[in-house]
Amino acid sequence: MYRHYTWLLTLSDHVAHFGLEHHESSDDRVDENSLAEAPLREGVAELLAHEYVHSWNGKYRRPAGLLSPDYQQPMDGSLLWVYEGLTQFWGTALPVRAGLVTPESYREMLASLAGSFDTEPGNRWRPMADTAAAAQILFSAPDAWTLSRRSVDFYEASVFLWLNVDAELRARSAGRASLDDFVKRFYAGAGGAPALKPYVEADVYATLAAIAPGDWRTLIRRHLDTTGTQALLAGLQSAGWQLTYSPEKNSYLETRLKRRKTVERQSSIGLRINDKGDDRGTIIDTVEDRAAAQAGAGPGMKIIAVNGRKYSVEVLDAAIAAAHETRKPIELLVESADYYRTLSVAYFDGARYPHLARIDARPDTLSQVLTARAD
Known part of the structure; x- marks a missing residue:
């Protein structure tokens, strides 16, 4: 997959801010003060983890549809829920396992995402799969009307999809398997010089079924093809947590105000x-x-x-x-x-911010996802 890995980190207010993945390195650019405070450093940790995961999820294992043979053939982004979505899942979970982000901060981040999807009108008419198919258009779409149109939010929506998959793997295997086992099997390969091993959607389902038999396509396509937030919130609930609202500010949204200079009062x-x-x-x-x-x-x-x-x-x-x-x-x-x-x-309901609350009747698989591994 790689012989070595290098992060090129730029701290500047005078360049565009993004992360760009390569087999053995990534180009990561953030605000100049991004290491000045703990909440801001969490954002850097997530970016570096995200781009690192791309070394094996995206560069080594890559959707066959993103391997167009020439410029006359369009790229097929229908599996971006794996390429980017699973990377987003691990890019936010691994910093928690490493002790760089607290579980509480992670839950506030997850609550902010769930709250955003819960209020936006766009997912009531546009399914997640369509945002992946239209990624080349949505990446450059203006911020105005994003909530009504949706954006490339297959990144964030897929986090709930993969939480659902993890919880289901644990349930079907009586706790013997998790998403870690899928990653070990699906992305297994020899270390060393960069290599490329393409896959198709059926390969994802086949690998999951080899770990825990069952109809994985139906579960995943429910997230991809249905409108509204029923599947997304069900994915959260399957991990033992549910979305709630209270007047108490969401700490992740407050950090977002510092990082992105954006005031979120959509709830x-x-x-x-x-x-x-x-x-x-x-x-x-x-x-x-x-x-x-x-x-x-x-x-x-x-x-x-x-x-x-x-x-x-x-x-x-x-x-x-x-x-x-x-x-x-x-x-x-x-x-x-x-x-x-x-x-x-005419709004009279007071301050309203998203948070997560435990569902006592369900196993807390989210906390298991975030627990550090010794192996």
Whole structure:
């Protein structure tokens, strides 16, 4: 798979930020202050783990559809739920096993993902499989209307798919097998010089069935082909946890505010807001059936004031809390091109953030996934 592995890590505010995988190395670029605080370092750990996993999941074992023989043949991204989705799963789990991220932080991250899928309108009409098929278009799509359109969220949605697979492997084998066993078998190979071993979808099901017999295609295609969040949340529940909401802030979303300068209030009034420089207060996206959008808010508008006070995250949060007590709509003064409008946002349920809660009647397989291995 590789003779050695090298991470090239760039800390800079003057380059594009991404990770790019290779057989024996990766090009990883993050914000200049990404190592300054523990919550920010967690993001670096996840990026480095993600790109490292690609050495064997993506570079060594690669979907046959991504091996187009020439530029006249289109690439087939239908197995990106393995190439990227399983990589995302391990890219977030391995830092926990290594002690670089706490299990609590991981659960807050998972809750934020589940909460986002739970509120976005896009998954009500577009299945996850279609986001993989349209990846080459969605990668460059604008942030506006992402919640209604979906993005390349096969990365994040697949985490719940593979949690479901892990829990099912444990159940069908009476606890003798897990996703670790699938990885050992599916990605087995000799170390050394980079090699390439393609696969097709049936190979995934056959390997799973060799470990624990059963109809794996139906379970996985339920995640890929159905709309809504039933399969996704069922995957979370199969691991012994469920999505809940409370007024307590989600620590991962607060870190995201620092890392990406994005204010996430989609679970309450239904807004994602830019918090960076001159664009601070500009609406990135809206949840179309939530209060802000119903009042007329849309991507590109800039929030100037909230209830007569100059906009800030703190002022907005105070207004959300006040509306819960007074039952009076939140007044947003917004700028849209050359026009100003006052929107009356009838939201009265207060602060609402996603978290996870244990399901006592089910085994906690999520904690088993995150437990460090000695072998």
